[in-house]
Amino acid sequence: MLPDYFNIVFFFMLGIAFVGAAFVTSWLIRPRAPSQAKNAPYECGEVIKGNSRVQFNIRYYLVTLIFVIFDVEILFTIPWAVVFRQMGAAAYFEMVFFIGVLAIGLVYAWKKGALEWL
Amino acid sequence: MNIPWLALLSLLLKGVAILAFFAVNAMFLIWLERKISAKIQNRLGPMVVGPHGALQLIADTVKLLLKENIVPAEADRLIWWLAPFFVAVPTVAAFLCIPFSQEWIVADLNVGILFICSITSLCVLGVFMAGWGSNNKYSLLGGMRSAAQIVSYEVPLLLSVLVVIMEAGTLSMQGIVHAQELGWFCLKPNVLLAFLIYMISATAEVNRVPFDIPEAESELVSGYHTEYSGMKFSMFFLAEYANLFIISAVAATLFLGGWLGPLRPSVFWFLIKVYGIISFLMWIRWTLPRVRMDQMMSFAWKVLTPLALINVLVTGWLLAGKG
Numbered sequence: 001m002l003p004d005y006f007n008i009v010f011f012f013m014l015g016i017a018f019v020g021a022a023f024v025t026s027w028l029i030r031p032r033a034p035s036q037a038k039n040a041p042y043e044c045g046e047v048i049k050g051n052s053r054v055q056f057n058i059r060y061y062l063v064t065l066i067f068v069i070f071d072v073e074i075l076f077t078i079p080w081a082v083v084f085r086q087m088g089a090a091a092y093f094e095m096v097f098f099i100g101v102l103a104i105g106l107v108y109a110w111k112k113g114a115l116e117w118l
Numbered sequence: 119m120n121i122p123w124l125a126l127l128s129l130l131l132k133g134v135a136i137l138a139f140f141a142v143n144a145m146f147l148i149w150l151e152r153k154i155s156a157k158i159q160n161r162l163g164p165m166v167v168g169p170h171g172a173l174q175l176i177a178d179t180v181k182l183l184l185k186e187n188i189v190p191a192e193a194d195r196l197i198w199w200l201a202p203f204f205v206a207v208p209t210v211a212a213f214l215c216i217p218f219s220q221e222w223i224v225a226d227l228n229v230g231i232l233f234i235c236s237i238t239s240l241c242v243l244g245v246f247m248a249g250w251g252s253n254n255k256y257s258l259l260g261g262m263r264s265a266a267q268i269v270s271y272e273v274p275l276l277l278s279v280l281v282v283i284m285e286a287g288t289l290s291m292q293g294i295v296h297a298q299e300l301g302w303f304c305l306k307p308n309v310l311l312a313f314l315i316y317m318i319s320a321t322a323e324v325n326r327v328p329f330d331i332p333e334a335e336s337e338l339v340s341g342y343h344t345e346y347s348g349m350k351f352s353m354f355f356l357a358e359y360a361n362l363f364i365i366s367a368v369a370a371t372l373f374l375g376g377w378l379g380p381l382r383p384s385v386f387w388f389l390i391k392v393y394g395i396i397s398f399l400m401w402i403r404w405t406l407p408r409v410r411m412d413q414m415m416s417f418a419w420k421v422l423t424p425l426a427l428i429n430v431l432v433t434g435w436l437l438a439g440k441g
Contacts, residue, residue: 007129007214007225008233014133015210018140019203019353026183026349033186041190041254042344052255060266063415067269070423074276077430078232081283085437092438099427106423115419117412 062114066106073102132224136213144359145175151400158404185348190253193345198251202346202353204244208237209360216367217291219377219385230291231283234368235276238323238361242268245342248354252345260341263331263411268323270418275319277426278312281433282372285309295376302375308433313373315426317395320365322414324358327403331411366395 041048077095084091109115149164149172156163164171189195215230217223227233242265249261283289285306286297303309322329325341333341343354370376370391379387409417 004225004227007227008211010129010133011136011211011214011224012207014137015207016203018137018210019206022349022353026185026187030184030348031186034188036191038188039191041192041252042339043255044339052253052258053250054255054258056258056262060262063266063419064269066419067273070273071269071276074273074280077280078283078289081280082287082289084284084434085287089438092434095434096431099431103424103427106419110420115416117415 059117062109066109066114069105070102073098129224136224137210140210140213140360141356143363144356145179147359147362147396148175148355150397151403154397154400155404158401179352182348182352187350188345188347190345193253194251196251197247198345201244201248201251202350202357204247205241206244206353206357206360208240209357209364212237212364213360215291216364217295217371217376218388219383220292222385223292226290226292229289231279231289231294231368231372234291234364235279238364239268239272241357241361244357248346249342252342254345256339257342257344260333260338260344263338264325264342267325267329267331267414267418270415271319271322271329271422274315274418274422274426275323277423277430278316278319279368279372280430281309281312284430284433284437291371291376295371295378298375298378302373302378304373308429308436309373311429312426312433313369315422315429316369316373319418319422320369321399321402322418324361324365326362326399328406328409329414330408331414362396362399363392366392366399369395 041052043049076098080091080095084095152171152174153163155161164174167174167177189198212234214224215227215234217226245268246261246265249257249259249264252258282294282303285303286294288294288297297303304313325331325333338344343351346354367388370388374391374395376391377384377388
């Protein structure tokens with residue numbers, strides 16, 4: 001028998017081969033006629049102004065920070081969700097406490113305006 | 119060392135079968151989407167190539183293969199090249215754990231649902247790489263918006279999946295299907311709420327209307343894939359429809375009993391449920407307008423996330439009371 005996790009590696013290789021094969025096929029048969037105007041980034045036909053790597057708003061950073069906190073929380077919760085029925089009421093109330101702490105964090109971020117987009 | 123050649127060969131055959139399904143499914147979905155949109159808008163849709171335009175996508179694929187590869191000036195070439203891989207490869211990998219029927223699953227990993235959720239969230243990297251690498255203002259804005267949207271809706275999505283994990287007590291996809299033999303999960307009110315949250319968040323995850331802000335063509339041209347042409351563009355397109363299939367397949371498995379049904383073959387039941395959900399999402403796409411960015415973000419954090427958290431606690435209370 002193959003180990004379970006070999007399947008994952010194999011499917012990743014398969015995906016890379018699939019995309020790679022599509023690119024190679026296209027590379028073999030497509031025409032090549034680059035020109036300066038053609039390679040200019042698209043800006044609705046206007047002459048390009050300034051750099052496109054502009055500064056972006058701090059809100060994106062705040063949202064991503066909150067996401068990281070919640071994502072890690074959910075990762076901690078998944079093993080609990082699988083076994084909590086065998087662990088009885090104590091496990092449930094521990095999770096209520098854990099989620100409660102995070103809920104306080106969410107309320108704090110909300111009050112501080114981290115969730116406002118405008 | 120003893121290499122299990124037979125198992126390797128069988129895995130290879132399954133992989134090729136999945137790839138064939140991957141391509142044919144995307145072609146069918148694109149045709150279906152065009153036909154449904156045409157019906158809703160009182161048009162005919164593609165009619166010329168093949169009966170009712172069924173072969174249109176083959177013609178389109180040949181056209182895309184023959185398209186020139188245009189690299190935008192001053193693009194971040196490595197990132198720009200890698201982005202289609204980051205978007206398309208995880209969608210192929212996610213098919214590993216999708217249970218088409220009792221026998222038709224490539225590998226029933228014991229962490230199945232966790233694997234699918236984590237692997238499909240890799241796509242956000244590819245989307246942002248495409249936005250950053252293109253050296254185009256629209257692409258960058260689209261990529262930023264898309265990243266913010268996908269991570270925001272990831273939280274309620276995972277919390278609603280958590281409710282199903284609690285009900286089933288397992289992470290394996292087949293285990294979740296077997297746990298529903300006495301009744302589909304969506305028949306319980308708390309899981310029905312989770313189903314609703316899942317469908318809303320999943321629609322946002324795959325950037326579909328009413329949550330298609332990253333690709334809003336009236337303001338951002340085409341969002342993060344504005345600068346892509348030919349095969350690279352088609353990889354983004356393929357991944358979009360493969361993702362649509364994956365979220366619908368996960369919804370069918372987690373909430374609607376997967377391949378369970380009164381008559382054999384069960385793969386038939388699975389496909390009916392999946393394509394039913396997909397048609398519903400297409401119907402929504404061609405009916406609703408898109409929501410505003412700030413409304414969308416505050417809906418994820420101020421409505422869906424608290425609701426999903428409360429739902430997890432209520433589900434725990436109900437199950438702990440029983441057991």
